[in-house]
Amino acid sequence: MGSSPNIERLYDEHAPALFGFLLNLLRNEADTYDVMQELFVKLGRRPALLEGVRDERGFVLRLAHNAAIDLIRRRETRERNYQELAREPMALFAWSADPDEQIFREKLAEALGELPADQRAVVHLKLWGKLTFEAIAETLEIPLNTAASRYRYGLDKLRERLRPLYDEIK
Amino acid sequence: MNADFEKQLQGQPLRELPREWRDEILAEANGARPSGVRSPGAVMAHSWLVGRDSVEPKLDLPGKSHGSTESRPTLSATADGLPVQAVSTWPSLRAWAGLAAVWVVIFALHLTAPDEPRLARSSSSATMMSFTRMNEQTLMMAQLLGQPDQADAGEAPAALPAPPKPRSEIARKQLVG
Numbered sequence: 001m002g003s004s005p006n007i008e009r010l011y012d013e014h015a016p017a018l019f020g021f022l023l024n025l026l027r028n029e030a031d032t033y034d035v036m037q038e039l040f041v042k043l044g045r046r047p048a049l050l051e052g053v054r055d056e057r058g059f060v061l062r063l064a065h066n067a068a069i070d071l072i073r074r075r076e077t078r079e080r081n082y083q084e085l086a087r088e089p090m091a092l093f094a095w096s097a098d099p100d101e102q103i104f105r106e107k108l109a110e111a112l113g114e115l116p117a118d119q120r121a122v123v124h125l126k127l128w129g130k131l132t133f134e135a136i137a138e139t140l141e142i143p144l145n146t147a148a149s150r151y152r153y154g155l156d157k158l159r160e161r162l163r164p165l166y167d168e169i170k
Numbered sequence: 171m172n173a174d175f176e177k178q179l180q181g182q183p184l185r186e187l188p189r190e191w192r193d194e195i196l197a198e199a200n201g202a203r204p205s206g207v208r209s210p211g212a213v214m215a216h217s218w219l220v221g222r223d224s225v226e227p228k229l230d231l232p233g234k235s236h237g238s239t240e241s242r243p244t245l246s247a248t249a250d251g252l253p254v255q256a257v258s259t260w261p262s263l264r265a266w267a268g269l270a271a272v273w274v275v276i277f278a279l280h281l282t283a284p285d286e287p288r289l290a291r292s293s294s295s296a297t298m299m300s301f302t303r304m305n306e307q308t309l310m311m312a313q314l315l316g317q318p319d320q321a322d323a324g325e326a327p328a329a330l331p332a333p334p335k336p337r338s339e340i341a342r343k344q345l346v347g
Contacts, residue, residue, distance in 0.1 A: 044199030
């Protein structure tokens, strides 16, 4: 990692992953935008933050996770219940021309919204972030076993919720 | 079953990052846009929902230490060092100056107003007058009731009137007198 990381390179490499992760956590596009903007502004103004960082993706995911959790906590106390907001339908996945696929994606987004935020974060990083449990544990600052158990519980809930649709599609 | 289900989930592509965000976010990150000018969503989120000390995420990754002496500006710090939230909610200089001017005028009026001491004096003299009247009435009552010792002591204004006696006794005295 150079001493002055190119903010555009950082954006191009990590923004898509951050977007999906934050959108799944916050369940709100405006909030996702705000957290991403804050994060890249910080990285742009303080490039030294990334000096000596081995896993750049893990580092920015961790920044994003902490900022998102901070935002969720503040809004829970001030404005609205994020658990309720998470259950509202939202476009988390790409649109599919296949109606069955599209319905499955919508139901999957709903089911993810019903998971607690900590399980949702682990499930997202494992399935769509393609991180190992070690990397997830380090990113979310949780023990390895906790990361694994959260993933298992989360996946079980998703399976239970989506079983009829999944069987149909399969 | 588990592996199949996981693969099925992994196969669902996430929504794409909106392209227009790139220019906006990078412009902000590169400082092209003045720090105080923010998107409406950002202004709303950070001026009302996010505290002054908030959005800065924890950065204490393992193997990456941050010196305690290093200043850590918040993510929303403006060029002059004030957080955006503080700038957006800070009243303008004119408002403060106007408020100060109003207070100066009120204070000046308070100092120049002559009525208050007069009022205080008149209220104290009114108290004295009512006290004197009460004494006179007491003396008159004593004279009417035929109590010479109290009538003689009329010059002593501090003496309190004796507690009223039963009506029967007063009536008997009047009959005898």
